Amino acid sequence: MTTSTSTFPEATPSSRVVLVTGASSGIGEATALRLASEGHRIVLGARRTDRLAALSSHIRAEGGRAGHRRLDVTDAADVRAAVDDTVAEYGRIDAIVNNAGVMPLARLDALLVDEWDRMIDVNVRGLLHGIAAVLPHFRRQGAGHVVTVASVGAHEVVPTSAVYSATKFAAWAITEGLRLESEPGIRVTTISPGVVESELADHISDPHAQDAMRVYRRNAMPADAIARAISYALGQPADVDVNEIVVRPVGQR
Template identity: 55%
Template sequence: MTTANDQITGKVVIITGASSGLGEATARRLSERGAKLVLAARREDRLVKLTEELKANGGEAIWQTTDVTDRKQVEALAKIAKDTFGRIDVLVNNAGLMPLAPLDALKVDEWDQMVDVNIKGVMYGIAAVLPIMREQHSGHVINLSSVAGHKVFPGAAVYCATKYAVRALSEGLRMEAGDEIRSTNISPGAIATELTSTITDPTAAEAAEELYKVAIDADAVARAIVYAIEQPHDVDINEIILRPTAQEL
């Protein structure tokens, strides 16, 4: 009889934004379950440290510095994954930014950053792995949206817009993928990560600090990702929303 663990052991998983937060927590969980990991982020020192730690604990992992706003770098990431392990089973599109601010603050450069990372980064990831998954007749794309992709918050209009877009991309991929490629959209609420560190607007930072007082550990999201991956191939977990129990919004 096939166990849930067998659905993860040996799978080749690319994780963007793997140097901290949700990406790091997911890498640790999947490594414990026997996945072969390709870890991507901009901070090389953290990637090296995490990769070495996972390997020292018996895991199999490689790393590649990657800026998801650069399509060529994302394509190179997919290439090294396939060249090293022969296939790509799962892409976890996790890299993201959340520099919240009211529209009146006119932080247009930050809007551009969010569009580039949160939307284009996801699209570039899909574009890089989809032909490989089509060729091997299997695959799974997991996109990290947010509760902000389901509800618009004052001071977060642009961020919410990017996360709504991620949901649309996830659902569009699901509809077009047929019966060979799975699509999962995961929407976390307040999670204890570095995400709030990108907020430069004082009012927005104060509001985020208040909300994140109830933040839960990043491993909660990692467990949700593991749950989606470990399902049999004919089961597609399309949408997961998770929040701290104490989060009202």
């Protein structure tokens, strides 16, 4: 008989099967770690499979349950296959955390049309693909939880954020519409983070936006702050739906 040294709890009948998109870094990685530490079964999805493999191995080494797969949220068939494969393996899917997103900020007159298209593809279409993939299973199960990671950019616009804020307002609106339309048993939550320590700002190519972001990010909170908010929403009783949580660092007003 061996003695376990795991730091994560054993899976229990109340453990949920959760698919996390954009799980290779930042909020997605922190969410996977936190939910796994709480005994949930995690499926990690992102394009960088080397990082996913390292993260899932770490979770399993700590006694948690995690698997991973390459996932491109802009590909509807790929997202549908990820969800269907999760159900085939575990018998169900209880929640999806729609976290994948990009933020190449720039003024509109920089005319970075390719970057606009990329934000729309990932931040809006990627969310819709996740919703379309899980809803049939949630309706069949009579239960499920959709969590969308939006942004405070869904509620405000600053110079350089016009397109990004538009995509995050769209994410907020789509998720709110889903909440209003959903059948009993299906819960819907929007998490709107302020400035978070992540790689999002690394995607900014416009030099003016880079300079502004360096100042803006002086007050940033750890990604686990958002993971805790997601955990709180998922952990509520079945008859409680946390509609939206806005989380900012104290230094961001």
